[in-house]
Amino acid sequence: MERSTETIRNAYKGNVKGAKSEAIAPKWQLNLTEKVMQYYLDKNLVLDPCILHEFPKPQPGHQYMLYAHIPFCKTLCSYCTFHRFLFKEHKAREYFINLRKEMQMVRNLGYDFTSMYIGGGTTTVLMDELAKTIELARTLFPSMKEVSCETDPQAMGDPSISMMKGLVDRMSIGVQSFNDDILRMTERDKFGTGEEVFENIMKAQEMFPICNVDLIFGFRGQTDEVLSADLEKVLQLSPRQITTYPLMVTSQTKRSVKDKIAAPPEIMAHQYRIILDTLTDSYTQLSSWAFGKANNEGFDEYVIDNDEYLGIGSGAFSFLGESLYANTFSLRRYNERISTGRNGVERKKTFKKFDVLQYRLLLGLFAGRLSRKYFRLTHGVSVDRSLFKEILALKLIGAIKENPVDPEQFIVTDRGKLLGLVMMKDFYSAMDNIRAELRRPLKEEDM
Ligand SMILES: C[S@@+](CC[C@H](N)C(=O)[O-])C[C@H]1O[C@@H](n2cnc3c(N)ncnc32)[C@H](O)[C@@H]1O
Numbered sequence: 001m002e003r004s005t006e007t008i009r010n011a012y013k014g015n016v017k018g019a020k021s022e023a024i025a026p027k028w029q030l031n032l033t034e035k036v037m038q039y040y041l042d043k044n045l046v047l048d049p050c051i052l053h054e055f056p057k058p059q060p061g062h063q064y065m066l067y068a069h070i071p072f073c074k075t076l077c078s079y080c081t082f083h084r085f086l087f088k089e090h091k092a093r094e095y096f097i098n099l100r101k102e103m104q105m106v107r108n109l110g111y112d113f114t115s116m117y118i119g120g121g122t123t124t125v126l127m128d129e130l131a132k133t134i135e136l137a138r139t140l141f142p143s144m145k146e147v148s149c150e151t152d153p154q155a156m157g158d159p160s161i162s163m164m165k166g167l168v169d170r171m172s173i174g175v176q177s178f179n180d181d182i183l184r185m186t187e188r189d190k191f192g193t194g195e196e197v198f199e200n201i202m203k204a205q206e207m208f209p210i211c212n213v214d215l216i217f218g219f220r221g222q223t224d225e226v227l228s229a230d231l232e233k234v235l236q237l238s239p240r241q242i243t244t245y246p247l248m249v250t251s252q253t254k255r256s257v258k259d260k261i262a263a264p265p266e267i268m269a270h271q272y273r274i275i276l277d278t279l280t281d282s283y284t285q286l287s288s289w290a291f292g293k294a295n296n297e298g299f300d301e302y303v304i305d306n307d308e309y310l311g312i313g314s315g316a317f318s319f320l321g322e323s324l325y326a327n328t329f330s331l332r333r334y335n336e337r338i339s340t341g342r343n344g345v346e347r348k349k350t351f352k353k354f355d356v357l358q359y360r361l362l363l364g365l366f367a368g369r370l371s372r373k374y375f376r377l378t379h380g381v382s383v384d385r386s387l388f389k390e391i392l393a394l395k396l397i398g399a400i401k402e403n404p405v406d407p408e409q410f411i412v413t414d415r416g417k418l419l420g421l422v423m424m425k426d427f428y429s430a431m432d433n434i435r436a437e438l439r440r441p442l443k444e445e446d447m
Pocket residue numbers: 073079080081082119120121122123150151152153173174175176214215216245246247248249253
């Protein structure tokens with residue numbers, strides 16, 4: 001029998017008081033991490049207006065990943081922090097045509113890519129257009145080995161998902177929770193009940209070499225029992241990858257999420273412990289929030305494994321050399337610019353080398369893979385000297401320690417992974433603030 005949302009809320013409150021599990025990091029460290037991170041983000045993550053006609057040319061010997069953004073969803077979730085508009089077929093068709101034009105422009109600049117990540121929104125809103133886009137990518141970029149896509153659980157139950165077979169290597173499905181009360185509270189019941197979602201994924205899993213299931217923790221009413229049941233359900237499905245995001249509340253979603261569907265933030269460390277305890281027996285941790293069945297899965301978080309990526313489409317970001325670029329969030333301007341042979345970039349920030357090193361340190365902590373060799377070979381520096389204060393601080397708070405077996409690697413402790421998760425959450429929220437700022441002036445004709 002289903003419990004009402006209110007009953008779950010009460011159970012949750014009781015549960016917090018009774019929580020006994022070991023805290024991975026003391027509260028003061030979590031608070032301090034958030035403060036330090038906020039300071040760096042406010043200082044560094046400010047992008048300047050810029051009109052760029054084309055991306056810089058690829059550098060010899062560099063490896064790039066292609067990111068493509070599909071900013072449409074058939075229904076909009078209140079907590080979602082991503083760039084998306086309500087789906088209108090004619091707009092989406094026009095957009096896909098321009099996306100393919102932009103891909104050709106990037107090819108003409110000399111780019112080749114070993115992997116492609118198609119994110120959203122919901123990439124499968126028009127499966128025929130998505131299929132055409134992936135086919136073109138595989139033709140234009142001969143080095144392309146892996147294509148990853150994001151979709152919702154309902155699309156996995158749609159017979160036309162079979163069009164993606166052989167084109168998509170990794171399908172990432174946003175489940176968030178299997179609990180019907182949480183699904184109702186977050187209005188995710190529009191994608192089916194927990195049981196229907198489970199069945200859809202079970203059937204479609206055979207179609208793709210890798211399936212990833214996204215869960216979110218930190219919802220109001222998500223008691224230890226509810227979270228554990230979600231984790232048990234996902235273990236039953238046994239996907240190749242699982243991602244467990246902490247619910248991120250940003251300036252865009254504050255009004256609809258905070259005090260409504262978000263649990264108090266102090267529950268995070270406790271729930272993270274439950275996640276680690278439940279998943280790490282049968283899964284390898286790929287990053288602070290991603291788990292995979294094998295060590296070399298890839299695709300957990302494309303920014304970790306790809307120093308440089310080029311983003312096409314409205315609202316896509318690129319990191320090339322030492323610069324971050326953001327494409328226009330207006331569909332109208334995107335279409336205008338691409339159809340006149342220019343790219344969509346409207347914002348840019350070039351970082352100092354030291355800032356890039358700090359960013360790579362954050363990603364290393366988040367990935368749970370922090371190596372001296374990486375900094376030496378990729379950036380030509382000794383991490384111990386260049387980031388002396390940062391490494392010392394991480395050691396003192398117990399986030400990293402020396403690896404007695406391999407002096408090239410640091411060991412990132414569970415505490416380090418939690419702090420990496422907190423920092424990454426803040427980083428994503430700051431990126432969302434950029435999205436909010438760039439979306440604010442949009443008018444009806446831009447969407
Ligand atoms: C951009 S969505 C695309 C997936 C697909 N549209 C869906 O909803 O199933 C990718 C994932 O981002 C995560 N996400 C979206 N908003 C979030 C938030 N505020 N906090 C944490 N994760 C979030 C969800 O887990 C979602 O599955």
